[in-house]
Amino acid sequence: MRKLAIIAILLITTFGFSQDKTYSFSLDEAINFALDSSYTAINSRREIAKSIKKKWETTAAGLPQINGAVDYQNQLKQPVTLLPAEIAGGEPGTFTPVTFGTKQSMTLTGTLSQLIFDGSYLVGLKAAKVFVDYNENANEKTLLEVRRGVINAYGSVLLTQESISILEKNLTTLNDNLNEAKAMYENGFAEEEDVEQLQITTAQIQNELSNSKRMESIAKQMLNLALGIPVDASVTLEDSLESLTMESVSVALTDSEFSFENNVDYRIAKNLTEQRDLELKLEKSKALPSLNGFINYGTAAYDNEFIFFDSETSWFQSSIFGVSMNVPIFSSLQRSARTQQAKIALEQAKTDFVQTTEQINLDLQRAKSNYTFAIENYHTADSNLKLAERIESKNLIKYREGITTSFDLRQAQTQLYTAQQEYINSMLDVIDTKATLETVLNTPNLSNRNNSENN
Numbered sequence: 001m002r003k004l005a006i007i008a009i010l011l012i013t014t015f016g017f018s019q020d021k022t023y024s025f026s027l028d029e030a031i032n033f034a035l036d037s038s039y040t041a042i043n044s045r046r047e048i049a050k051s052i053k054k055k056w057e058t059t060a061a062g063l064p065q066i067n068g069a070v071d072y073q074n075q076l077k078q079p080v081t082l083l084p085a086e087i088a089g090g091e092p093g094t095f096t097p098v099t100f101g102t103k104q105s106m107t108l109t110g111t112l113s114q115l116i117f118d119g120s121y122l123v124g125l126k127a128a129k130v131f132v133d134y135n136e137n138a139n140e141k142t143l144l145e146v147r148r149g150v151i152n153a154y155g156s157v158l159l160t161q162e163s164i165s166i167l168e169k170n171l172t173t174l175n176d177n178l179n180e181a182k183a184m185y186e187n188g189f190a191e192e193e194d195v196e197q198l199q200i201t202t203a204q205i206q207n208e209l210s211n212s213k214r215m216e217s218i219a220k221q222m223l224n225l226a227l228g229i230p231v232d233a234s235v236t237l238e239d240s241l242e243s244l245t246m247e248s249v250s251v252a253l254t255d256s257e258f259s260f261e262n263n264v265d266y267r268i269a270k271n272l273t274e275q276r277d278l279e280l281k282l283e284k285s286k287a288l289p290s291l292n293g294f295i296n297y298g299t300a301a302y303d304n305e306f307i308f309f310d311s312e313t314s315w316f317q318s319s320i321f322g323v324s325m326n327v328p329i330f331s332s333l334q335r336s337a338r339t340q341q342a343k344i345a346l347e348q349a350k351t352d353f354v355q356t357t358e359q360i361n362l363d364l365q366r367a368k369s370n371y372t373f374a375i376e377n378y379h380t381a382d383s384n385l386k387l388a389e390r391i392e393s394k395n396l397i398k399y400r401e402g403i404t405t406s407f408d409l410r411q412a413q414t415q416l417y418t419a420q421q422e423y424i425n426s427m428l429d430v431i432d433t434k435a436t437l438e439t440v441l442n443t444p445n446l447s448n449r450n451n452s453e454n455n
Contacts, residue, residue: 034146074306082096119284
């Protein structure tokens with residue numbers, strides 16, 4: 001009982017520590033963690049492992065195959081054969097029932113078979129290799145999407161945190177202004193409308209702050225899901241929205257050289273075209289003869305009683321060697337119809353390949369345009385924010401001096417709050433559009449990661 005208690009305490013302690021585990025990531029660390037540990041990346045690697053096993057399955061079909069068989073028979077009612085009775089001295093024209101053989105028998109057989117030639121097998125070997133290449137490229141595409149998803153989720157958490165920080169500062173300022181307005185109203189130096197205008201603005205900011213805090217919790221859970229860790233785990237983000245934006249503002253990225261061979265969608269489309277070409281060759285190969293060889297060795301024993309494990313039992317050996325050839329002659333044009341279908345599928349794949357190439361070109365131009373616009377919009381939002389801050393500050397001074405109304409002050413404040421949100425949103429847009437452009441350019445090239453994992 002004491003040992004069981006100790007084990008239980010250890011299990012509870014271990015479980016407790018595992019539940020309390022915390023994480024701390026820079027953006028690069030979060031990306032690398034997700035590339036190894038996210039649910040999508042793990043299953044994608046398993047797809048590669050499955051394709052490698054499938055390749056070996058295809059290869060093994062043409063290698064020697066050995067099968068064993070054990071056959072036991074017990075004739076509960078032996079078949080009866082009628083023989084002419086005159087053989088045993090009976091009357092001519094009558095028959096005598098007799099049984100042949102023993103009631104029980106056991107046969108042990110081993111067979112070695114070998115595929116000598118089959119055109120479809122040779123095509124299958126090539127198709128298996130293309131299938132592995134396809135899954136490796138699909139895995140690379142998955143990793144690129146995981147990377148982009150982590151960048152977006154990481155940036156979204158920073159956005160909500162920055163929004164909370166701004167709203168809290170705005171709320172503090174508004175509460176000071178509201179208290180000041182109430183004091184002025186109570187002393188007869190301000191109108192009731194001035195207080196009401198500030199109350200409306202304060203209530204709106206309070207609601208936005210509460211909503212931002214809820215969105216922060218959801219954004220953190222989405223990041224955890226993208227990382228492949230429990231959604232309720234505690235994660236600390238080491239980078240700031242501003243630092244990531246500064247790193248992402250680089251117009252030079254739009255001038256990067258582009259190679260279709262580096263684009264994973266191009267390689268996947270190429271793989272699919274190769275698969276359709278091999279399917280056509282497979283259908284054509286079915287018109288070729290196939291050749292198989294085998295050698296068989298067996299031993300058998302017979303008796304009316306079950307004595308097959310006795311040492312005195314007599315076993316009778318047998319062996320067969322043979323070669324069989326299957327020659328397709330006429331299939332009522334069935335093979336021809338399948339070949340034509342495969343030929344049409346290949347033409348479709350070629351058309352899809354051309355379309356994919358054009359789509360990649362379009363995606364590249366759109367990603368460059370969106371990234372350039374995001375950078376320009378960020379600089380504009382930065383300038384607008386500084387202007388809005390100056391306008392709000394001037395209107396606040398004018399309001400305190402009685403030169404302007406509370407309505408004008410509220411407009412200036414609303415303009416400032418809008419500019420603040422547009423500014424932090426523009427920062428996230430820069431980060432996201434850069435990640436999208438890098439995905440099209442395949443920067444960084446994650447195919448090297450695939451090769452290192454497979455090795």
